[in-house]
Amino acid sequence: MQTPPQTPHPEPHDLTALAYDMIEGPQRAELLEHLAVCDACRATYDSYRDEQVVVRDAILRDARSGASEAAALERTLQAIAGSESAAPAGRVYRLRWWVLAAEIAAVALVGVGLFFFLKPDPQPGADPAGVVPIAAERRAPATVKNGSFLVSEEGKWRPASALPMDNWVMAGPEVLKLALPDGSVVEMDENAVFRIVIDDLDGSLALNMLDGNGRLRAGKSLPATRIRAGEAGFQVLPGGSVQLVCEAADLDWRANPDVLLSWSRPSRVQGQVATGEVVLLPQGRNLRAVPMHEGEVVRWTPAGFEGGGENDVIRYMYAGSGDDMQAMVLIRQRLDGMRTRLDELGDKQETFKVFLKRLEGEWSTQWDAGPQQVEVRIAQPMTRRAIEADGLKLELSSTSRQHWAKLTRDGKTTEYTAYTEEDLLKQLPEEARKLLK
Amino acid sequence: MASGDDIRAELSRLAVLHHGPLFGYCKRRLGSDSEADDALQETFLRAFKYWGSFDPSRDARKWLFGIAHNVCVELARSRKKHTTVDEFPDLGDEGTTATLEKLAREEHLAMVRREIERMPDRIRRILELRFFGQLTSAEIAELEDMTEPAVRVTVHRALEVLRARVGSKSGPQSRGE
Numbered sequence: 259m260q261t262p263p264q265t266p267h268p269e270p271h272d273l274t275a276l277a278y279d280m281i282e283g284p285q286r287a288e289l290l291e292h293l294a295v296c297d298a299c300r301a302t303y304d305s306y307r308d309e310q311v312v313v314r315d316a317i318l319r320d321a322r323s324g325a326s327e328a329a330a331l332e333r334t335l336q337a338i339a340g341s342e343s344a345a346p347a348g349r350v351y352r353l354r355w356w357v358l359a360a361e362i363a364a365v366a367l368v369g370v371g372l373f374f375f376l377k378p379d380p381q382p383g384a385d386p387a388g389v390v391p392i393a394a395e396r397r398a399p400a401t402v403k404n405g406s407f408l409v410s411e412e413g414k415w416r417p418a419s420a421l422p423m424d425n426w427v428m429a430g431p432e433v434l435k436l437a438l439p440d441g442s443v444v445e446m447d448e449n450a451v452f453r454i455v456i457d458d459l460d461g462s463l464a465l466n467m468l469d470g471n472g473r474l475r476a477g478k479s480l481p482a483t484r485i486r487a488g489e490a491g492f493q494v495l496p497g498g499s500v501q502l503v504c505e506a507a508d509l510d511w512r513a514n515p516d517v518l519l520s521w522s523r524p525s526r527v528q529g530q531v532a533t534g535e536v537v538l539l540p541q542g543r544n545l546r547a548v549p550m551h552e553g554e555v556v557r558w559t560p561a562g563f564e565g566g567g568e569n570d571v572i573r574y575m576y577a578g579s580g581d582d583m584q585a586m587v588l589i590r591q592r593l594d595g596m597r598t599r600l601d602e603l604g605d606k607q608e609t610f611k612v613f614l615k616r617l618e619g620e621w622s623t624q625w626d627a628g629p630q631q632v633e634v635r636i637a638q639p640m641t642r643r644a645i646e647a648d649g650l651k652l653e654l655s656s657t658s659r660q661h662w663a664k665l666t667r668d669g670k671t672t673e674y675t676a677y678t679e680e681d682l683l684k685q686l687p688e689e690a691r692k693l694l695k
Numbered sequence: 696m697a698s699g700d701d702i703r704a705e706l707s708r709l710a711v712l713h714h715g716p717l718f719g720y721c722k723r724r725l726g727s728d729s730e731a732d733d734a735l736q737e738t739f740l741r742a743f744k745y746w747g748s749f750d751p752s753r754d755a756r757k758w759l760f761g762i763a764h765n766v767c768v769e770l771a772r773s774r775k776k777h778t779t780v781d782e783f784p785d786l787g788d789e790g791t792t793a794t795l796e797k798l799a800r801e802e803h804l805a806m807v808r809r810e811i812e813r814m815p816d817r818i819r820r821i822l823e824l825r826f827f828g829q830l831t832s833a834e835i836a837e838l839e840d841m842t843e844p845a846v847r848v849t850v851h852r853a854l855e856v857l858r859a860r861v862g863s864k865s866g867p868q869s870r871g872e
Contacts, residue, residue, distance in 0.1 A: 271844075271851035278850065280825060280832040309854070314826050316808040317819075321719040321827075326728035330735050331714045337736040338706050338743060389707050406711040417707040432715050 265292045277306030328402045339389045390418040398423045398454040401437045406430035410515035426453050441477025469506040475499035487527040489558045491539035498534025530555045547617050549592035587677050645693045652693050702746045713756050720827035724767035738763040760828030764838050810860050818853040
């Protein structure tokens with residue numbers, strides 16, 4: 259049971275103001291003190307707080323407009339930089355029109371004083387030093403759809419006239435949304451640090467992330483952009499998306515972006531396939547690409563790879579544990595599945611088909627070496643049997659990890675091999691399968 | 696004393712940080728993206744002009760909202776925009792305890808929006824300054840040339856009207872006891 263309030267009940271309008279966060283300082287503390295011991299006022303306050311959420315949403319909703327905001331920011335930065343900057347003619351015309359109208363009215367009504375109040379500051383020869391100019395050849399091929407950004411320049415985070423290539427960028431206080439030429443969409447959360455580069459893997463566009471949260475969402479066709487953070491790189495298949503969470507621990511980069519120059523890798527990275535399919539492209543450890551499915555996660559820390567959930571493929575590849583043969587079978591199955599789905603999507607997926615073909619080539623090398631390694635190390639007993647009928651001779655042998663068949667007809671022998679009995683049977687001709695029945 | 700370049704650099708930084716809420720506020724006040732765009736530019740041009748009067752110990756965001764507020768008032772006035780203002784009904788005691796619990800639903804949100812649009816322009820301005828600019832009642836009072844208690848009473852009375860109107864339209868079950 260609460261003790262009765264020691265202070266008088268506040269005025270209703272003060273409770274409203276408190277619930278709407280319009281009061282600061284000692285009075286706020288006093289009111290909260292009262293609420294702590296007065297159930298009646300607390301109940302009113304709580305209902306006002308609930309109401310405040312609705313009123314806030316009603317007011318804020320639809321007032322924002324990502325693309326217009328981004329364009330308005332660009333023009334505002336140009337206006338700040340000085341009249342010599344090339345602002346789009348239409349907008350400047352409108353600005354001058356109403357400023358001029360206001361100036362004339364002010365002169366007529368009040369006098370010369372207000373004229374100077376409203377007149378934009380003339381800055382002959384003004385150097386737009388506040389905004390980092392990004393020359394056309396340095397600009398990243400990305401369109402800002404929403405939000406804002408700063409670039410690291412001379413030890414400071416500064417606004418720039420455009421999004422640059424090969425330069426660390428920090429997203430502003432809202433989600434920075436970028437559209438890329440291949441149809442991909444990038445979203446960087448508040449204060450995320452990243453840069454747009456040309457990937458040394460094959461010259462495609464890529465994003466490097468250093469800190470914060472970011473997402474890459476592929477369009478329906480031909481996306482070729484990758485996103486990388488430390489050891490992890492991700493190529494998103496059409497319709498898929500990947501979410502990255504990065505930490506650049508122990509770096510005070512917000513205060514001093516110069517540290518970025520000497521450190522370009524996050525200390526912790528978590529990548530998760532949010533939707534669809536993604537190929538994990540590891541970097542720097544001589545590791546091979548791994549196809550990932552929706553929901554799968556990979557994590558790196560300074561101590562190395564960490565976890566990977568229930569994904570045998572990733573755990574085997576990065577933690578050195580798990581069933582190596584099973585991992586290879588899964589990878590092959592996943593690559594086949596990806597190619598099938600790309601075929602279903604139509605003819606515009608040539609980029610990905612070439613990409614997957616290259617991956618399959620890599621994995622085929624590994625595939626050839628796999629059975630020997632497994633057989634020697636695990637030394638599973640081999641079972642053998644032979645069936646003869648109708649001029650055919652079928653010899654079968656298998657371990658728990660591999661299956662072979664040798665089919666002899668008219669003195670000619672054909673050999674088959676597979677990692678599951680089911681796959682082996684699929685390879686055999688119908689007449690051989692009849693023998694088994 | 697800060698040079699022109701220093702001021703431009705700082706204002707550019709502030710523009711990147713705060714342009715979103717400022718743009719939203721101007722759009723809400725003026726009604727279109729293009730007018731909000733103009734107002735945003737003018738806000739920063741004035742900020743440049745009057746940088747010398749800015750106290751660095753103050754919150755720059757609130758200072759910018761004060762300028763944007765004045766710009767929007769002047770723009771709206773110069774373009775002779777009229778706002779339909781409903782008179783407040785006499786509530787009696789009925790609406791004061793109405794609850795808005797059910798407003799979380801989308802249709803109620805739309806209803807609240809319509810009711811807010813019917814509020815006097817000054818009330819809407821105060822609420823918009825609160826939510827876009829995160830200004831306190833004292834800061835809003837300064838901009839609106841009102842006393843601080845008057846701001847609070849005005850807002851409270853307007854919300855009571857809102858509670859009553861939305862409560863009555865939501866049916867008897869949403870009325871507070």
